[in-house]
Amino acid sequence: MLNVRNFVFVLCLLGPGISCSVFAVTFEQAMAYYGNKQYEQAYGAFEELAALGNERAQLNLGVMYARGEFVDLDLPESAAWLKLSNNTLPNESAAKFLKIISAKLSKEDQLTSNARYKQLSAKYGREAVNQRLFPESAIDEVxxxxxxxxxxxxxxxxxxxxxxxxxxxxxxxxxxxxxxxxxxxxxxxxxxxxxxxxxxxxxxxxxxxxxxxxxxxxxxxxxxxxxxxxxxxxxxxxxxxxxxxxxxxxxxxxxxxxxxxxxxxxxxxxxxxxxxxxxxxxxxxxxxxxxxxxxxxxxxxxxxxxxxxxxxxxxxxxxxxxxxxxxxxxxxxxxxAQVLLGSELLHGGRFEKDVDKGLEMLTRAADDGYDDAILKLAWIMATHPDANIRDPEKALAYLNRFNNDDYIDELTVFETQAVVYALTGKNAEAKKALKKAMKYRKKYELPDGITGDIAKAFDAGKPYLQDIL
CATH class of the missing domain: 3.30.2420.10 (TonB)
Structure with a gap:
């Protein structure tokens, strides 16, 4: 799995250990499928990329329809994809191939191809893709x-x-x-x-x-x-x-x-x-x-x-x-992305609230050993106001999985330890963690904030409850 933090970019010293093959369908992978004559996989990959507006993938779909590779030979369909590719981004290869294919079409086939091109353009053309996916439209917050x-x-x-x-x-x-x-x-x-x-x-x-x-x-x-x-x-x-x-x-x-x-x-x-x-x-x-x-x-x-x-x-x-x-x-x-999307879905800030999917996203990252996700789930399981989600045993299990002495966000570590230990009856450990959190805030001249709220809950003999941190 990949996270942004292990993609450390130092100019002229690009990280050689980056893995870029997990799950993602890339154009390079699609071409590798095609080169190895794995036409079914190639077609699926080109189709997925074509939906993102990739003109080279659109061109290659046109080629596959012209050659009958995985799909039935279909020259009107081929011409439609080639025209779409050339209109998405003018390309000498697409234009040349389109000219050859178009010359083989009857008048009826040309009408069929033009109608199909209009369908493809409405869905996969540059304007349609930009409007649907890319940063060119107005604010639409939920x-x-x-x-x-x-x-x-x-x-x-x-x-x-x-x-x-x-x-x-x-x-x-x-x-x-x-x-x-x-x-x-x-x-x-x-x-x-x-x-x-x-x-x-x-x-x-x-x-x-x-x-x-x-x-x-x-x-x-x-x-x-x-x-x-x-x-x-x-x-x-x-x-x-x-x-x-x-x-x-x-x-x-x-x-x-x-x-x-x-x-x-x-x-x-x-x-x-x-x-x-x-x-x-x-x-x-x-x-x-x-x-x-x-x-x-x-x-x-x-x-x-x-x-x-x-x-x-x-x-x-x-x-x-x-x-x-x-x-x-x-x-x-x-x-x-899993942690960001999971966190946002939990409280419904930018996206419609979906607690189940938010937890699922965070769990995926935690299962792959991502410290941010492990710590966040420990917090959620200890502090969520919904008793059906709150789970002391899971909270402690996640906290015990967290083992990173170099983790930068010390305040979150201390506060999470405090609420989890308090919820599971480890009062001495909870007080020690809370003391560390207060010391951190004093050092950086931060208000008592969440740490103060946790302390008040402890003093009142109540669990500290909050949606997420």
């Missing part, structure tokens, strides 16, 4: 959701280093219902010292929590970037630009992973508060390349699109499209 707003932010200090260099740190995090930062994940760090400084900084940040119909709720999948610059940010950005030029060439010629790497590299150029491009420079929009990567079947790109559409990043927020991409990524083994 509830009164308001994003978290910063109350207190800090700038990280440049750490002591033997050699002063520039660098960046990308962080993914959640915001709890008390406005504190949780589930901190380092997505990319050019130096470990920069990562440590960034962690200490973001722990101190405080937010007015997100709300649904005025009620505070957790918010998952937030991103932050910290820039450590020696000299001007513009000079540093120029260095990054020159470093990613080879990535663009690979993206243009390669598959979904190459496109994703280039898209992610483009996001790295937006350093700090956003350094303007140098005079005369023109950067490709990263969103365009994430889209192309997703159309090639890259599951990490699907997760990025789901995030962008969920938060309205470089586009207008659209919960239906966001759900589509997050569910695709989750089904293809991206555990961050």
């Amino acid at each position: 509830s009164e959701f308001a994003e978290a707003e910063p109350l207190r932010t800090h700038i990280p200090k440049y750490p002591q280093m033997k050699l002063a260099v520039s660098g960046i740190v990308d962080i993914q995090y959640s915001i709890a219902s008390d406005g504190t930062v949780r589930n901190i994940t380092i997505l990319n760090a050019t130096k470990n010292a920069f990562a440590k400084s960034s962690i200490e900084t973001i722990r101190q940040n405080l937010f007015k929590p997100a709300t649904v119909n005025g009620k505070p709720v957790p918010e998952s999948g937030r991103r932050a970037r910290f820039t450590f610059a020696v000299g001007s940010l513009e000079r540093y950005a120029e260095g990054l630009r020159s470093a990613i030029d080879p990535l663009r060439e690979k993206a243009e010629q390669g598959g979904g992973l190459d496109k994703f790497l280039y898209a992610y590299a483009l996001t790295m150029l937006k350093v700090g508060g956003g350094v303007a491009d140098s005079e005369g420079a023109s950067l490709d929009p990263s969103a365009d390349w994430f889209k192309k990567a997703a159309q090639d079947g890259n599951r990490l790109a699907k997760f990025e699109l789901g995030l962008d559409l969920s938060y309205g990043k470089q586009c207008r927020a659209d919960s239906k499209k966001s759900y589509f991409w997050l569910e695709q990524a989750a089904d293809e083994g991206v555990m961050d």
Whole structure:
């Protein structure tokens, strides 16, 4: 399984251990099926990618109908797919092949083919696919959701280093219902010292929590970037630009992973508060390349699109499209997508509330050993207000499975230990964990928040209950 945190991207030092074969149907896999004459598998893969607007998959469906590979030979159907491919993205091969096939069609076949093309275009054409799946339409939220707003932010200090260099740190995090930062994940760090400084900084940040119909709720999948610059940010950005030029060439010629790497590299150029491009420079929009990567079947790109559409990043927020991409990524083994979608379904922030599916998503990630999901399920089983969901034995079992001394989100660990131990009669351990949580809040000058509420429940001799953290 894959999560975003083990996809650490350091420019010009791309992670060689990334697995990209689990579940996801990619264009490369589809071509491998075709090359091995596994035509049934190839047809299914091309059909799935064609539905995402992949013009090469649409072209290959046209070829398979022209040759009768897995499907019956059908020249009108072939011409319809070839025309769709060429109209999705003008392609010399599609146009040439379409000309050859069209010359073999009778007038009746041409009418049949044109009618079929209109059907395909209405469903799989560029305009139809963009309107249905990609960031081009208006906001369509299912509830009164308001994003978290910063109350207190800090700038990280440049750490002591033997050699002063520039660098960046990308962080993914959640915001709890008390406005504190949780589930901190380092997505990319050019130096470990920069990562440590960034962690200490973001722990101190405080937010007015997100709300649904005025009620505070957790918010998952937030991103932050910290820039450590020696000299001007513009000079540093120029260095990054020159470093990613080879990535663009690979993206243009390669598959979904190459496109994703280039898209992610483009996001790295937006350093700090956003350094303007140098005079005369023109950067490709990263969103365009994430889209192309997703159309090639890259599951990490699907997760990025789901995030962008969920938060309205470089586009207008659209919960239906966001759900589509997050569910695709989750089904293809991206555990961050499973946790994000599972968490959102539990409280119905961006999507219609579905507790059973939310728990199922989290369980899938936990079963694959994802610490965030294991800890979250321990919390849910200990604090959920529904007695049919709350389960002390399961809560303790999940907590006992959590074994990560390097887990960054210490506050969540301490609070989860406190509620689980208290619910299972381990009062001494519960008090010890609660004391650690209070010490953490004092260190980072955070309000008592959830820790204080837990303490009040303990003092009253009652279990602490809350939907999710």
